[in-house]
Amino acid sequence: MNFREFAAKNVHRNVKAYFAYFLSSSISAALLFSFTMIILHPNLGAIDLPEYLIKALNITTVIAYLFLFFFVFYSVSVFLKSRYKEFGILYIIGASKKQIQRMISIENMIISSVSALLGIIAGLVFSKILLAVSGKLLGFNALEFYLPVKAMLITFIAFVIIGIVISIFCSFIIKEDMVLKLLKGTKKPKTEPKTSTILAITCVVLLTTGYYLSVTSSTKTLAGRIIPVTLMVIVATYLLFSQLTIFIIKLLKRNRTLYMKKTSVLWISNLLYRIKDNTRMFFLITITSTVALASIGSVYAYWRDKEAQIDRSFPQAFFFSDIYDNSSMVDEKVNFIEGSLKNEGIKYTKVNDEMKFIIPKGEKDQVVIIKEDTYKKLSSILYLNAANLSENETILAMPLTKHGRKNVVLENIELEVASKLDKGIIPAFYEEVYVVKDEAYEKIKGVKVYFNTINVKDYKNTLNISNNYYNNFPQDNVNKYYNNLLKSGILRATKVAYGVILFSAIFIGLIFFVTTGSFLYNKCYMDIIEDKKKYNQLNKIGLTFKEIKKILNIEIGVLFLFPYIIAVIHYIFAISALKYAFELNIAVPSLQVIFIVLIAQIIYFIIIRKNYLLEIKKSLL
Template sequence: MNFKEFATKNVYRNVKAYFAYFLSSSISAALLFSFTMIIFHPKFVVLKLPGHMRNALHITTIIAYLFLCFFVFYSVSTFLKSRYKEFGILYIIGASRRQIQRMISIENIIITSLSGVVGIILGIVFSKILLAVSGKLLGVNALGFYIPFKAMIITFIGFIIIGIMISIFCSFIIKEDMVLKLLKGTKKPKAEPRTSIILVILCVVLLIVGYYMSITSSEKNIAYRIIPVTVIVIIATYLLFAELSTFIIKLLKKNRRLYMKKTTVLWVSNLLYRIKDNTRMFFLITITTTVALSAVGSVYAYWRDKEHQINKDFPQAFFLSDIYSNKNKIDLKGNFIETSLKNKDIEYNKANSELKLIIYGAEDKVAVIKEDTYKELASTLDLSIVRFNKNEAIMITDSTAHEEKSVVLDNTEIQVAKKVNNRIMPAFYGDVYVVKDNVYERINGSKVYFSTFNVKNYKDTLNICNGYKNKFSEDNMDKICKSFLKANILETTKIAYSVILFSAIFIGLIFFVTTASFLYNKCYMDIIEDKSKYKQLNKIGLTYKEIKKVLNIEIGVLFLLPYAVAVIHFIFAINALNAFQIKITVPAFQVIGIMLIVQIMYFLIIRKNYLLEIKKSLI
């Protein structure tokens, strides 16, 4: 038997150890293949997606590959550490460092190649369902089956490259001068984990600060808070597992009545070491799960709420505006829309008027309209009209901020009589102030002429919007010259959020599959030591029922603690969407519920196999 045959057979001998790594790699390969197959689909290629959306899909694929590389490296390094004794024996019987590295390289190339092939096969088997679901999600008709040669090549080559990179990576892990350490493996006695009260307090403070900054975010400051909050929570998460959890378990140990009660002494002591030893793994799983939950949850919340947001931000089916000197252009465009509506037998309400736009700096602007204009727009939208007195104004906004008592418009201070939350103009114009006619005439600003059309069901006007776009596509849009076509905006938004949601779900699945594999690998490493430990405890009187109780707690903490922390992070993170008045409760609970069900199912499967192995060792 040559060395290549020895390495190949070693994979078969360690099939149980490699199974989780192979299975998760195969599922990841299937997901990557399916995603690549969809974005290279002939029908998807001709879909009129904006360039940045196509780029987002390609970037998503790259992110997935990079994360897979990280996952494979982490899994392999963890798995190799569990084989220290095996490598030590090989060194003693004469194997060289180069031979050990070659053996590991052959093993990993075999597994990554096979997982790539299996993933492609799985992707093809379930391609019909995936294409139908993805087509519906992306807002197009069901994508038909085709032979995805390009996706096959990309997926297979990608996994071959991962295998080669692992071969290079492994040369830095196993070294010949570590024979004594390799032979001892993980049997060296461990000192009791220490905790720092300063780091425990810092962890609690950082969590409170991070959560507070998240839930108090507003539309104006959220962009500046995202990075600081993320950094704060990441640091706090690491300290939570490295210090706070150990501190809490030590407090449990000090409660002698609880600690010395039956099997509590055993699982509390075990958890003290398990959590401390697995700090990095818990940290990685928590952060990746939080990212997956937040990505899917936030995009899903936007996706569900997109129509409500568009109805709120764009009250009219059509809103056309330009500088007052270009009034004839707006009338020409308005005539086209009016004629199109009449040809389609669609009833409509029309309003033509003007506003003044006061522009401050590069972005800030304030729109001012007359009372008569306000009444006309409100009547076309069936909104109640708010009355106000001379030298007063109405503020029309959807902001939940504190009401202004007065406002200065072009050096003219006006008292704000009331704040109205129902928009009468597109959100582009921000807060709109309604003033009396004489006040309006005194205010200096860019005079804008606009024309609006409102219909009962704006979704029926999509063809008219497309016709308008084709006819007037040469117009240059700026701060004043604007065309808001509600049906077209909805269609564009649906496609955009569908693509983003599709990408978020894909990345979320990759994260979930790989983190599940981390847990399986950890369980496999622990079970070798646990078999010996519980066999000795069984001999001195600990029953299988008591062992089962202890392991239920230990495995439950291993699987559910990172998820529980990730869910808490996610709840505070998604609450930031309240700043944009997004309905988040239902989407959040749906995402948490689905992930929790899958996590519990995976926990039950691993727990059953784990207990079965322990039970066999007791016989």
């Protein structure tokens, strides 16, 4: 048997240890292949996606590949540490450092190549379903099947490169001068984990502050709070596992009634060491899962609510505006839309009037003012309540954000905000819009802008008209004064944009969850060797398998579910920021995402738990 055959047999002998890594690599290869196959689809290129969406898809592929590289390196390094004793024996019987490195390289290349091939095969088997689902997400008809030779080559080469690079890195982990350490393996006497009361309290303060800032965010404060809140939660998460949890477990130990009750002394003591030993892994899984949940959940919430957002942001089906000197150009565009609507037999209503731009006293940004008479024209078409204003009153139309302004000074005229509209009367592009009495409007000086709007019963039926408009009129750079807003075209672009982003978020999220699951399996495999010896000894002095099963249910349950529960809590507060800042309906999509993730994790936990208990039971016979 030559050395290559020895390395191949070594993989076969360690099949249980390699199983999770190999399965996760295969699933990751299938996901990477499927995603690459879709973004290289010839029909997708003919759709003429915006440049920024194409870049988003390419960046997603790079992020996924980098994370896969990190995942493979972490998994292999953890697994190699569990084989210290094996490598120590090989060194003693005469194996050279070069031979050990070659063996590791061959093992990595075998797993990387085979997992890439299996991933490609799995991707091809499910390609029809994936193409149909991706087409729906991206807002198009189901993409046709094709033979993705280029995607196959990219996936295979990518995983072979991962195997080569990881083999180089792994050569630095195992050193010939560590024979004594290798022979001892990972057996080291453990001291009781220490904790700091100050750091535990700091964790609580950081989490409470971060959560509070999340749920009290508004449109104006959200951007400024994202970075500090993220940093607070990241630091607090690490302290949660390294300090606060240890602190709580030590408090449980002081409760002698609970601690000394039957098997509690074992699982509480074991958890103290397990959580401390796995702090970094728990931290990594929690942060990674939070990112995956937040990205999928937020994008899914927007994707699900996209039509309602468009309705809130764009009240009219067609809106055109320009400075008053260019009013004839606005009317020309409106005439084109009217002619198209008449040709298709679509009934419509039209309102044309003016608005002014002005900077309120003490403010920096411009706001829009319209006459009460103009508001009544628009509200009658939009089925809004027409309010009668007193001389010094105004109506604030700013439906997408909360605003606590009680009064506003316009051209030295102080007006009290009598009410705030829940629906817009002109596109939300203009943000703050104030309705004032006709007399006050005439007194206030500002930039006068002419606008013309057309509304229809079902704007979705006007997509062809919007496309024809874009073909006949040049798309100039818009600004606050000059604008062309066609609702059906905006909805179409929004569907594509959110579809691409959601597709990318789901892909990245799946990669995250598959790989973190492998981290947990690798950790279980490393622990089971010690657990077999420990529970075998305890069984000999009277501990039953039923009691061992109860202890392991708690320990494995914490190992698998604890970081995900923390990630879900982080996610709930993160996604809540969208609700409070943008009044977005997030309850249903959030619960759907949480339910799917937790169900998948519970199923994975049940499978691993069953195999783990089976191995422990065999060791007791």
